[in-house]
Amino acid sequence: MRVLITDSVSEKGVDLLLEAGIEVDQKVGISEDEIVAIINRYDALIVRSQTKVTRKIIEAAGSLKVIGRAGVGVDNIDVQAATEKGIIVVNAPEGNTIAATEQTMALMLALSRHIPQAHASLVGGKWDRKTYKGVELKGKILGILGLGKIGSGVAKRALAFEMKVLAYDPYVSPEKAESMGVEMADLDTIFKEADFITVHLPLNKDTKYIIGAEEIAKMKPSVRIINVARGGVICEEALYEALKEGKIAGAAIDVWENEPCTDSPLQQLNNVVVTPHLGASTKEAQINVAIDVANEIITYAKGGKIKNAVNAPSLKPEAEEVLAPYMVLCQQLGSLISQTTSGNALSVDITYTGDIANYDVTFLTKHVLLGLLRTTLNSSVNEINAAFVAETRGLKVNETKSLDGDDYRNLVTVTVKTTAGELSVSGTVFSGDPKIIKYDGHTIDAVPEGHLLIIPHIDKPGIVGPVAMAIGENKINIAGMQVGRKSIGGDAVAVLRVDGRVPAAIVEKIAKVDGVKDVKYVHL
Template identity: 45%
Template sequence: MTAPRVLVSDKLSPTAVQVFKDRGIDVDYQPDLGKDKDALLAAIGDYDGLAIRSATKATEKLLGAASRLKVIGRAGIGVDNVDVPAATARGIIVMNTPFGNSITTAEHAIAMMFAVARQIPAADASTQAGKWEKNRFMGVEITGKTLGIIGCGNIGSIVAERAIGLRMKVVAFDPFLSDERAVQLGVDKVDLDELLRRADFITLHTPLTDNTRNIIDAAAIAKMKKGVRVINCARGGLVVEEDLAAGIKDGKVAGAGFDVFVTEPAESSPLFGLPNVVCTPHLGASTTEAQENVAVQVAEQMSDYLLDGAVTNALNMPSISAEEAVRLTPFVRLAEDLGSFAGQLTESTLRGITIEYAGEVAEMNTKALTSALLAGLLRPILTEVNMVNAPVVAQGRGIAVDEVRQSQRGIFETYIRLTVRTERQERSVAGTVFSDGKARLIQIKGISMEASFGPHMLYITNRDKPGFIGRLGTLLGAEEVNIATFNLGRAAVGEEAIALIEVDGPIDDAVLDKVMALEGVVQAKRLRF
């Protein structure tokens, strides 16, 4: 049997290359090839695996020429340089190493906090210039101060532990942080406004999503303490740089430490040149240990897949054996869509979920199904969640996951029901796979309804009163929103009703506001699948 061939087209640790060799992989180490698009395009057809960092761009064109390629391994978290949909369409697994950089990134945030607290970079430059400006660089102590952490997942929790060790008080805002996990970490779980009001230092450790983009803007800064210091080692775009610069200039913000920027490489920024602003060029993962960890991890993952078929940290497929894939795949899609449906409607902290598998599906690989469902549930907030790491992420955030398997119940031969428990309410959604292999919703909040999942949908709860459907249809027509399918259900006459509408394109904010303003509407949400 011919050994699998792997191309390493970026600079990876020699230890990682040795891992491939020790496992019997034919590895070709060409660390500069990723920078030469034409040469890489000419060579890629000879390899089963591609190990990369950030320099190699796995574009649709490159993947089209990769006739043998089975797996791409990214040593690190971000896969912006990989066309994941194109890889998926060609059956190429895309793996990353989501946790290898965690300690390094957390330590960088702590280092930035110290640098800003004591004005170390400016003091260093002044001293090395032959000055002795001892009175100019008056700092503040860390001890006893309150650190506000926005995003208390894997990296944020490490920052919390380090900060508590420094005798800081820690408050955290994270919609997915349970009360139990907060107690375990020793942090005070608060809402965003309270965090802004209480924190002496604020550090961000959340992905960049529609919900977190510009989470620190002029309005947020206005709620902060005078003299607050802001640290961002997470993602550019979480902070409106112009607004923070204005806060520094008017004295509301005493300093900032930034490792990430809206545009990178950052050749300019409103923050550059301001007093007590410390900037680094995206160094969060740049330590010898982190680079070694992620490189070795990706080599091990790729070797496991190419030699044994084991899948770990895949962004575009769950852990499913080849034998069960055909039978399981439609139910994986159903589970992920049910999770996504609930996740997009969840607005408060998740306490736990129950997944009920009934009938034929209860005899399948429910571990893969639960992973797919959790990925769908968590992805609206945590964009880097995939089917493999979703259970770890859920556990890390203290979300209780219960599975129930049972024989056929009701009129459907098999179904999956997801019940989500939050701080405010309990909500359930159920679905099945019909004989055509297509997933269907069959129940929402106890209300029976049959509906397909569409790319763009509008979910509405309303009071069941005459004329509502007409008003809604008229509004959507006037706004030139074309309806593909229209599905209705209600608890009882005159009580709560649900409308689930598939439309032909995205619904903008203005249209959604008009829907919300309709008489009888209780809730209106855009959904995407």
């Protein structure tokens, strides 16, 4: 494996890659065009925040499999373009948690006590104690937007300062917040009641300008705002106007909408504390994020499971334990259907029944699509881009969940409609092993692995013998056979598991047996 590094990262991370036998090229500061010219040689790319990994770079990357961001935010990476191409984007969300948390507290204290302004005044020869009278944190209300690792760390430290903490995070339960000593609140409540507001949200379409002129108008004149998250989460123009006109007391800004930024009007105001994106800039954090992203790439190189994939979220251990065998089943169901249907696929309906309906089944659906699409697209589709590839091919994907498992504790049913017809296959897991229990309405008990022959036929004597003879004449052993029928003398299906590939000539011979309606050779 060969890795390109285009931003400065700790040598400890580089050393880990080299010790794992991975070839590393460090070309710090090269331009987009320079990256485009060489990126096809590499399997992985590691950046920090300086390099912009654009669609142009990604489209030129014929061999790239992983993009590693030595840090948290990935707004400098075109994640959508990477996803479309099946490239995993990983980050290091925990390596700079303490650094960003402490930076938030440092800015909050500096803002409340006018420390930078007082320092500049004293250095300038003035002994001015009156101008820089501050406020205490004790007893104040802190509003935290985003209660992830950094937001939670800030809450913990704010409580130690005897602040009251309100938090907004749609993914955190009131019970979890209560266990932390935090009270959950909606945005309006925080905007109206908080004395300090700190933002710890990623930048996306939902959080862009989450604090703008309208939101600031709801705030106390004494409020102070801190942003150590991402530029663009707060509207800088609206913040500037409010600070200039004295509508709010102050702000501390570490991140900027356009970086590097040295000409923002916010930097000219005396009630603002500014820093040049130092949230992760500690010696410890830079070592940690480099080590974390290096370990992710090493894990990928060894065929292990990546923990921090941005465009392929990982399952919690307890969920993975339950769903892992169903991922295998789902991919086999998709592949089986793909190999036994004809025409262009129009839609796929996936029904999850039983206990598995309690879980996020996104991962299972991806594996159904992976099995369905990979048969025709080979390695160009993976679990990263399966949903995107399905969408671009006009394949409509529908999920249904039901807790009522009927005869089975868990059941996955995949129904695919094509221009030539419709096929439905159901499967479950027994003792950790996938099983097909229904094929086109016929009840069977088949193991979906290896070489299979799927033979729809009329239920009558004289079918099995000629089929077995045709297979045996080619010196192919039959490992097992399951037959399902709807009624005596009606439609039936046989599933034969054999020990080797069945040549097309044998498939054609079986298809000519009286009563056989169709024959499909499947390899899973």
